[in-house]
Amino acid sequence: MSVARLRAVGARRISTSASRNALGSAARPLAEKISSEWRGTSMTGGTTKNFIGGEFVESKATEWIDVVDPSTQTLLSKVPQTTSSEFDQAVDAASQAFKTWSKTSVLTRQRFVLELQHLLRQNSEAIANSIVLEQGKTLADAHGDLLRGLQVVENAASITTTLMGEKIEVSKDMDTEVRRVPLGVCASIAPFNFPAMIPLWTIPMATVTGNTLILKPSERDPGAAMMIAELCQRAGLPPGVVNVVHGQVPTVNAICDHPAIKAISFVGGDKAGKHIYERGTQHGKRVQSNMGAKNHAVLMPDANKNLALNSIIGAAFGAAGQRCMAISVVILVGEAQSWLPELVERARKLKVSGGFEKDTDIGPLISPAAKERVTRLISSATEEGGSLHLDGRGIQVANYPDGNFVGPTIIEANTSMTCYKEEIFGPALVVLRAETLDDALDTINANRYGNGTAIFTQSGATARKFETEVEVGQIGINVPIPVPLPMFAWSGNKASFLGDIGFYGKSAINFYTQNKTTTSLWRAQDALATRASVNMPTHH
Ligand code: NAD
Numbered sequence: 340m341s342v343a344r345l346r347a348v349g350a351r352r353i354s355t356s357a358s359r360n361a362l363g364s365a366a367r368p369l370a371e372k373i374s375s376e377w378r379g380t381s382m383t384g385g386t387t388k389n390f391i392g393g394e395f396v397e398s399k400a401t402e403w404i405d406v407v408d409p410s411t412q413t414l415l416s417k418v419p420q421t422t423s424s425e426f427d428q429a430v431d432a433a434s435q436a437f438k439t440w441s442k443t444s445v446l447t448r449q450r451f452v453l454e455l456q457h458l459l460r461q462n463s464e465a466i467a468n469s470i471v472l473e474q475g476k477t478l479a480d481a482h483g484d485l486l487r488g489l490q491v492v493e494n495a496a497s498i499t500t501t502l503m504g505e506k507i508e509v510s511k512d513m514d515t516e517v518r519r520v521p522l523g524v525c526a527s528i529a530p531f532n533f534p535a536m537i538p539l540w541t542i543p544m545a546t547v548t549g550n551t552l553i554l555k556p557s558e559r560d561p562g563a564a565m566m567i568a569e570l571c572q573r574a575g576l577p578p579g580v581v582n583v584v585h586g587q588v589p590t591v592n593a594i595c596d597h598p599a600i601k602a603i604s605f606v607g608g609d610k611a612g613k614h615i616y617e618r619g620t621q622h623g624k625r626v627q628s629n630m631g632a633k634n635h636a637v638l639m640p641d642a643n644k645n646l647a648l649n650s651i652i653g654a655a656f657g658a659a660g661q662r663c664m665a666i667s668v669v670i671l672v673g674e675a676q677s678w679l680p681e682l683v684e685r686a687r688k689l690k691v692s693g694g695f696e697k698d699t700d701i702g703p704l705i706s707p708a709a710k711e712r713v714t715r716l717i718s719s720a721t722e723e724g725g726s727l728h729l730d731g732r733g734i735q736v737a738n739y740p741d742g743n744f745v746g747p748t749i750i751e752a753n754t755s756m757t758c759y760k761e762e763i764f765g766p767a768l769v770v771l772r773a774e775t776l777d778d779a780l781d782t783i784n785a786n787r788y789g790n791g792t793a794i795f796t797q798s799g800a801t802a803r804k805f806e807t808e809v810e811v812g813q814i815g816i817n818v819p820i821p822v823p824l825p826m827f828a829w830s831g832n833k834a835s836f837l838g839d840i841g842f843y844g845k846s847a848i849n850f851y852t853q854n855k856t857t858t859s860l861w862r863a864q865d866a867l868a869t870r871a872s873v874n875m876p877t878h879h
Pocket residue numbers: 528529530531532533555556557558586587588591592606607608609610611612614629630631632662663762764790831835
């Protein structure tokens with residue numbers, strides 16, 4: 340990495356003086372416990388290991404990235420920029436493991452998943468604590484992060500049914516059979532905002548279908564992934580089936596380029612997502628890329644006001660707005676425009692503090708750079724003629740003077756303003772006004788993204804029109820964050836997704852397997868025939 344590039348990356352890293360900060364009294368013993376009990380991660384200033392061929396190995400990297408508590412700027416760990424030879428070792432381990440893992444019976448793989456789900460539940464407190472420390476979200480939300488991943492693990496246990504092939508007699512005594520076979524070594528590249536859920540979208544589905552995996556967690560909060568890797572090992576996964584390597588762009592590019600890697604699952608921002616999709620597909624890989632979003636909620640005047648306002652606030656400000664399915668725009672239709680003051684008052688009451696503090700609603704943003712970016716986008720709204728009904732810039736949080744906090748912010752804007760056009764990824768809700776449902780639909784359908792949307796109404800007819808005409812892939816009716824559970828599959832669309840096959844559930848079976856067909860003829864009369872037939876087979 341060039342010096343200039345390192346400096347650019349360093350902009351969102353901790354400074355040396357800030358690293359002398361200390362964790363709060365609630366956080367410190369939890370950090371110490373994790374550091375002493377888990378082999379791959381540190382929360383007390385040590386290093387994060389790579390996990391290669393079943394071993395937690397200290398990298399020989401010369402470049403390291405700081406992992407920092409976003410509430411206090413305390414240095415928790417250092418993540419290596421994995422060297423190319425370490426990366427190759429991980430892919431070699433995964434290639435070797437594929438030879439045997441792909442031949443294990445589906446029952447063996449199912450048992451691994453069942454054991455993993457048990458261990459994840461048993462260790463949920465430790466994983467959630469690591470998420471609060473590294474990512475900053477509240478403890479309850481960290482448990483939610485893990486739970487949404489656990490649901491994918493639980494769904495993967497139905498593999499003995501979902502992996503079933505097809506077979507039919509296509510002609511007399513002739514059968515065609517379709518088998519779903521694994522691809523080989525797959526890779527998963529994760530974002531910072533769901534450090535447990537996203538690795539758990541891919542680890543169970545890739546492995547239960549017989550593949551092996553290279554996981555690259557976010558360099559900003561790799562701890563949960565390391566703990567999950569350790570639990571995979573404890574659950575009986577053979578060495579090399581799951582490997583974890585760390586780093587930034589060089590590691591991602593190595594994944595895109597390595598000929599042994601057959602498929603890449605990416606979740607993160609637009610820039611990286613497009614790059615990985617293009618570079619990965621150019622190398623002949625199957626790529627699924629979940630990217631950014633601008634999710635609109637439509638508030639109709641016939642809505643259940645209390646449910647709607649609380650739902651919108653929860654979805655806009657939960658996780659400090661750092662969810663790809665956060666509601667980031669609300670369209671107030673007709674008389675619902677008069678509810679704006681109440682929306683503002685309810686948002687004003689949200690408590691901003693550290694993730695371990697009781698009753699915290701909004702934790703810090705992931706980095707000082709993220710705080711700077713969110714603050715800049717809020718400021719752009721006032722410069723471009725928008726109005727701030729609630730301004731969370733410059734908030735002071737007791738006991739956390741150094742945290743990356745932004746308070747709840749509500750901006751009235753129009754669709755030409757920067758704060759509407761860009762994904763803010765912070766606790767800032769943009770408000771638009773519309774006279775009719777048709778106007779609201781036009782706005783949503785003109786937006787380039789298609790991850791999620793929601794409508795609040797008590798009219799079945801209005802809801803029906805909305806779900807039929809809106810072009811977004813995941814729709815909520817009186818449900819603010821309509822993420823399908825894993826018996827379905829992720830279905831974000833438009834500029835929020837590149838690829839053909841979505842994440843987890845039924846889609847994951849398709850993504851992680853390819854079809855193999857065998858047509859066989861076992862004709863009883865062949866035992867007796869004395870003359871070959873030269874006619875074209877017509878399958879009658
Ligand atoms: P990010 O794109 O910065 O990072 C994601 C991953 O890509 C990380 O592992 C990172 O190391 C790598 N990366 C970053 N920049 C890269 C580059 N230039 N080239 C190659 N690799 C690069 O995303 P983030 O900030 O960690 O996560 C937030 C974003 O993720 C938001 O845009 C959010 O909407 C999106 N997201 C989408 C979904 C979804 O399912 N659609 C889910 C979660 C998050």
